[in-house]
Amino acid sequence: MTKTRNVLFLQSSSELYGSGKIILQVLRIYQSEGLYPIVILTGPGPISDELEKSGITFFIQNLGILRRKYLSPSGLHNRWQMNRKAYQFLNELDKKYEFELVYSNTLAVVVGAYWASQKRIPHIWHIHEILPGPRVLVSFLRRLLDKSTPAPVVVSEAVKKHWKSKLKIAKPRVIHNAIPYxxxxxxxxxxxxxxxxxxxxxxxxxxxxxxxxxxxxxxxxxxxxxxxxxxxxxxxxxxxxxxxxxxxxxxxxxxxxxxxxxxxxxxxxxxxxxxxxxxxxxxxxxxxxxxxxxxxxxxxxxxxxxxxxxxxxxxxxxxxxxxxxxxxxxxxxxxxxxxxxxxxxxxxxxxxxxxxxxxxxxxxxYSEENFVKETIDHLWRHLIKS
Structure with a gap:
């Protein structure tokens, strides 16, 4: 039996707003390339309904998503605990699926980048955010990006400009969002x-x-x-x-x-x-x-x-x-x-x-055809190198 090529997707929200619509596009593209996506959601929602329709395996697990409201000592302690549990969950899941690639959608998801770097698995971070502060958070994300993600996807030139000036190793690549119109x-x-x-x-x-x-x-x-x-x-x-x-x-x-x-x-x-x-x-x-x-x-x-x-x-x-x-x-x-x-x-x-x-x-x-082409090219550059 041919071994499936499993890719772990970590999604920051289960809602069908901008980043949710884009990750569904990416999942379909990866499926069309013969890969088998496994998606982790933080909770049930419209995205889980779409995943069921597409026959994509998914799990519900608190991923310790970073939000502004957690930027306090008690909030950060809570996030550390949730990320520790999520890390253990990924370890158990990997025993079954033996992931070849990890894909984290938005900077609010941090556990995937750290887990992938520890496991020496290629990691893609899809960055939708421009973060002017707080400085300690930006510095933390910058170090994690440099450590885990050689070529993060950024959704605009504005996002690229913001992060490029901060990164020392990672080289952001612009892939503009696109959807079926x-x-x-x-x-x-x-x-x-x-x-x-x-x-x-x-x-x-x-x-x-x-x-x-x-x-x-x-x-x-x-x-x-x-x-x-x-x-x-x-x-x-x-x-x-x-x-x-x-x-x-x-x-x-x-x-x-x-x-x-x-x-x-x-x-x-x-x-x-x-x-x-x-x-x-x-x-x-x-x-x-x-x-x-x-x-x-x-x-x-x-x-x-x-x-x-x-x-x-x-x-x-x-x-x-x-x-x-x-x-x-x-x-x-x-x-x-x-x-x-x-x-x-x-x-x-x-x-x-x-x-x-x-x-x-x-x-x-901003054609869907160009989004597909760019995403496929970016994907195989990572998998070939691995």
Whole structure:
């Protein structure tokens, strides 16, 4: 019997946001190359459902994921304990599967890099983050990257620039995110009944998991400002909170209620019908207020032929062509957001022009075919060397 070539995948979240969608792409590519992925998830969720559909073996195990909320003495002690247990779990799993390669998705997963370096197994780290601090965390990750990962994948030039200046051995390689786009080309999705959107309304949408960096409260401030001049505009917010950031959602709901905006701003939570949401959208906004590496949702919005207004927060500045597919604005600047969005609100021709150019750009510069080609090349460079 031919021995299967097993690859261990460590996934930081079980949700189908940007990094989750990308790891599913990578898993399918590895399968197509004759490899056998074994995935470790931190808990059940939409990704586990997709893995079952694809016949991919997965396990649930606390991986001691690093989050900002753990950056305290007690929090770090908790993470050390969870990573120690995860390390032992990987040891037991390796006895059965004899892994040839370890793949860690996002810098929030650290146990795989350390385990792979100790076992002398090739390791790929897929970096989605720009981390300005704290210094001790950045220094720790830099040392672990240099020790474990000769060629980490980074999702944008912005991420590469950030980490390249810190690394002494590892050489980051840019592979831009890409997804299947066909479902975003349709324009025949039925209206979303619960929103009660009239044909005279103009819909402005943001999509992103609620956390301090994604800018949901900034988006609410933008909506409040635009509502004064453009009362026909409706504002959609899609995404649920990361565990520990429920207070941000509570603040959003309080503002909507206290300022009488319940018929203007709609907080929809997590949705699986993103193509339909974007089909109902006229303008897409990504209001990140912390570095955002390469937001997959911008690819989705451009594929749906929507103009994009995004903050200069990292990868968005590479993705959006200023004045051609959308506008780039400073982080947290309500006045700049109002000015950019007003131009699009006033001109249906400009919205169509930007949307058309955005779709052409995403298919030209961020094609799924190129993502597959680059990922396969990167994979075999690691396995051949091993």
């Amino acid at each position: 066909s479902e975003f080309f349709r324009d025949d999705y039925l209206p979303i009944e619960e929103l009660n959107i009239d044909v005279d309304n103009l819909v402005i949408t943001m999509i992103g998991r609620i956390n301090p960096g994604k800018g949901q409260l900034f988006f609410v401030d933008i909506a409040k400002e635009l509502h004064k001049t453009y009362p026909h505009c409706k504002f959609l917010m899609v995404g649920d909170p990361f565990p520990g950031y429920e207070s941000i959602e509570e603040s959003i709901e309080n503002i909507i209620r206290d300022e009488g905006l319940s018929n203007t701003i709609f907080n929809l939570g997590f949705r699986e019908d993103i193509p339909a949401i974007l089909n109902a959208t006229d303008i897409f906004v990504l209001p990140s207020i912390l570095p955002d590496s390469f937001p997959t949702v911008i690819l989705e919005a451009m594929a749906a032929a929507k103009p994009v207004v995004a903050t200069a927060s990292g990868g968005a500045s590479e993705m959006v062509e200023e004045g051609l597919t959308g506008f780039i604005i400073p982080m947290g600047d309500v006045s700049a957001a109002r000015n950019a969005l007003s131009k699009l609100i006033k001109s249906v021709e400009l919205r169509k022009s930007f949307g058309k150019a955005g779709r052409e750009r995403v298919l030209r510069e």
